[in-house]
Amino acid sequence: MAQEQNLTKNQSLVFEKLSAADGPMSAYDLLDELREQGLKAPLQIYRALEKLQEVDLVHRLESMNSFVACAQPHCHAKTGLVAFAICEKCGTVSEFSDDVVQSRLADWATERNFTPTKTSLEIRGLCQGCG
Amino acid sequence: MAQEQNLTKNQSLVFEKLSAADGPMSAYDLLDELREQGLKAPLQIYRALEKLQEVDLVHRLESMNSFVACAQPHCHAKTGLVAFAICEKCGTVSEFSDDVVQSRLADWATERNFTPTKTSLEIRGLCQGCG
DNA sequence: ATGCCATACGTTATATCATAACACAATCCA
DNA sequence: TGGATTGTGTTATGATATAACGTATGGCAT
Ligand SMILES: [Zn+2]
Ligand SMILES: [Zn+2]
Ligand SMILES: [Zn+2]
Ligand SMILES: [Zn+2]
Numbered sequence: 001m002a003q004e005q006n007l008t009k010n011q012s013l014v015f016e017k018l019s020a021a022d023g024p025m026s027a028y029d030l031l032d033e034l035r036e037q038g039l040k041a042p043l044q045i046y047r048a049l050e051k052l053q054e055v056d057l058v059h060r061l062e063s064m065n066s067f068v069a070c071a072q073p074h075c076h077a078k079t080g081l082v083a084f085a086i087c088e089k090c091g092t093v094s095e096f097s098d099d100v101v102q103s104r105l106a107d108w109a110t111e112r113n114f115t116p117t118k119t120s121l122e123i124r125g126l127c128q129g130c131g
Numbered sequence: 132m133a134q135e136q137n138l139t140k141n142q143s144l145v146f147e148k149l150s151a152a153d154g155p156m157s158a159y160d161l162l163d164e165l166r167e168q169g170l171k172a173p174l175q176i177y178r179a180l181e182k183l184q185e186v187d188l189v190h191r192l193e194s195m196n197s198f199v200a201c202a203q204p205h206c207h208a209k210t211g212l213v214a215f216a217i218c219e220k221c222g223t224v225s226e227f228s229d230d231v232v233q234s235r236l237a238d239w240a241t242e243r244n245f246t247p248t249k250t251s252l253e254i255r256g257l258c259q260g261c262g
Numbered sequence: 263a264t265g266c267c268a269t270a271c272g273t274t275a276t277a278t279c280a281t282a283a284c285a286c287a288a289t290c291c292a
Numbered sequence: 293t294g295g296a297t298t299g300t301g302t303t304a305t306g307a308t309a310t311a312a313c314g315t316a317t318g319g320c321a322t
Binding site for chain 4: 008009010011040041043044047051065
């Protein structure tokens with residue numbers, strides 16, 4: 001919980017809005033909802049998101065240009081790899097990790113002298129309720 | 132090779148340009164290079180790319196909004212899951228697949244009644260030469 | 263052959279996502 | 293106390309992607 005304490009005003013606004021949301025939001029979604037709190041420009045959102053991603057409170061969903069609050073804060077030191085299942089009908093996002101997948105990918109990288117910095121793993125499909 | 136035969140003119144132009152490239156290209160990169168062949172609008176590129184992705188001749192790299200020709204055409208019926216390692220310095224993209232990762236993700240989905248339609252797995256980092 | 267359907271094409275306009283560049287303020291700490 | 297770092301506010305611009313419209317083509321059933 002330490003990290004939340006250190007957030008600046010804009011970072012807190014963005015993080016709280018994203019945490020309260022029931023699904024992913026785009027940067028412009030966030031901007032629209034934070035105008036009444038005084039935010040006016042996309043950069044204010046993007047800069048906050050950038051910082052929030054650095055401290056693993058927020059993840060970017062590459063396949064849909066949007067962002068979610070982390071579902072398991074403070075566990076990323078252990079997990080390293082984070083995966084998402086994204087329902088294309090209802091928008092629900094499930095965050096999970098898998099040690100076997102992670103070590104398998106680590107092996108692939110090691111064998112080829114590839115130095116990973118960030119991995120994104122996103123499964124699009126239909127969730128239980130929508131399938 | 133059957134698939135290449137069936138391509139329309141625009142689809143062939145895009146596919147050949149992408150195959151000849153030594154790395155990923157954005158839709159607008161492609162448009163710039165295909166103007167002399169008569170292409171004029173982004174939609175012409177995007178529509179060709181859409182079709183090429185459907186037949187697995189081209190992959191979209193979600194984490195960088197760009198596209199690559201498939202490195203192992205006609206194997207995707209077997210592999211299903213395709214992964215990419217992307218060098219952030221030199222831009223080299225390595226396409227690979229891994230049965231263990233694939234089955235592990237399939238298990239995750241099965242257990243949760245999640246029906247996958249498309250999975251993207253992209254490892255950013257530094258390749259052997261750039262590390 | 264005619265009518266119908268599915269697919270591709272061409273074009274203009276617009277929507278959506280993201281960053282450059284600059285000036286200023288707050289904070290940390292040598 | 294002064295330099296470095298980080299965050300902020302603002303304007304402008306760049307980059308990526310799709311909507312909406314009309315047309316053309318080819319397959320194929322009547
Ligand atoms: Zn997380
Ligand atoms: Zn759903
Ligand atoms: Zn491929
Ligand atoms: Zn490299």
